[in-house]
Amino acid sequence: MPPRSSVPVHRSSHRATGLGLAAVSLLLLTGCFAGGSGGSSAEGAGASSDARVALAMLQPPRSGLSPLSDDAFKLSRWSTAETLVRLDEAGDAQPMLATAWEQVDDTTWSFTIRDGVTFHDGTELTAENVAASLDRAVTAEPAPRILDGVEMSVAAEGGTVRVTTAETDPLVPQRLSSPQLSVLAPAAYEGAAVDPVGHGTGPFELTAVDGTSGATLERYEDHWDGAAAAAGIDVSFVPDGTARAAALRTGEADVVEAVPVGQAAQVEEDLLEEVPMPRTNTLYLNTEDGPFADPALRAAAREALDPQGVVDGVYEGRADVAAGLLGPALPYAAAGRDTDEYRQALEGRAQAADPQGRRITIGTFTDRAELPEVAVQLQQQLEAAGFEVELEVREYQYIEADALDGAFDAFILSRATVLDSGDPVAYMVSDFGCEGSFNISQFCSETVDDALAAAEQTAPGEERQQAIMAAEAAILAEDAAIPMLHERVIQGEQSGVAGAVRDPRERELITAETTVAE
16 A cells, blocks of 8 residues: 655644654554543643643544444543543542442442533533433444443433343443443434534543544533643544654654654654553464364464564564463463463363465554564464465554454454453453454354353452453463564653553543643
8 A cells, every 4th residue: 555645743723733744644552540530630730721732643533433433442542531430550440420339239230420510512411311322332233342242231210320231240330431331412322323523521522523634622621520731632643653753753743652663763762651551462363264264273373473583573672472362461360370270271272283385364454563564574484384374464444344254364463451341351252252243263162152251250359360361271272362472552752741641551641631831
């Protein structure tokens, strides 16, 4: 695909544009856990100013910024759409649009809705419109990823919202912290597509979206927790990693998502923040069709790969070799693998067969600059083991549908493992459950489904962690995917920026406390 040229960082008329970017294509990432909107009043952040935040993001919207899609995480990172609860650093649910909650019985939870909140269009937040917003997510097809495998109903009762699940679900509050369950004004749902423009509750109001080029947000003066420090946010979607790094170097952008490792040396070190991520670079294998429907050839691929070579050669040491699907961001993962039960689960893996020149096609995307380089290294490693490998590389928005349809024998994906509930079970169900909505491996195993069900039904704590590791072992035992490395993300921030969030969960970035030098 030929490069597009001279795509500038998008800014509104409130701020001069400066120098403009050179050779760019078009299209997300992050920093430390922060308090979120729940503790983000202007009083805590300092006086409001006229300064605006110029933000260069990795990926453009893929679903019209619908909160029912992965685009919800943009709305969350811009602090324009809010949820009933938020997660603290430990992953525990804290108040947001709900001030309190209780478990009424095994399958019912009651959430008390915050008084005095208005949507950006002036509509009052009520239990009725909260329930209607959540019901839109519950009944959506396909379901938001956080609701994979969950049967849920929602109803308003006075000033509370009752959430009822078909089975006991100890993670209901954590699920409701997912940006995909953001609460928008009733007017957002009047059309066929959900429209977030002017319909959130956050400290910034989304006022304009320029397709896949950018978006504009303005400070919402009547936010329930106080006005934001910055006057607004000017967002540009810049999938080209070189262009994002250039935006940081030239000062075009105040905050830049995901500066590529290969560009880091071109940027002043004090403008870069390295964030260890719960994100795993994984090779998903098509277990339904093609060569990798054979477990012995999946085993051959596993044995052929050299993740350390990828870490050293592509990531320049700025990543950790994967021991499993879950990385060092989840401290219990390493201990969970050091058990007899875990090791025994892996002992039954298939033995590798000779590929004998079997032809395979590996897909990946350009939006994360390292992935095409990873693909080339994997091609070399697999060909050395006896496979014949063809690569297919596109922008993510043009390849996702094919990947989900099983069009490739293998697919390289950088995947967040605790994106939704702060707990990896939802990710595992989505990617490896028989009914998972993001099942690139076209994988279905009764053993894995049973392990995932056991993990889902276990209350948060040590027992749940053990169940999660048992599910990981069951997945790896069938070589549905080969985890290669756990990423660290480099976030760019100009020296005049304060309060940009470095969030491993990729939910927060610009908040009410974020400021830039005027």
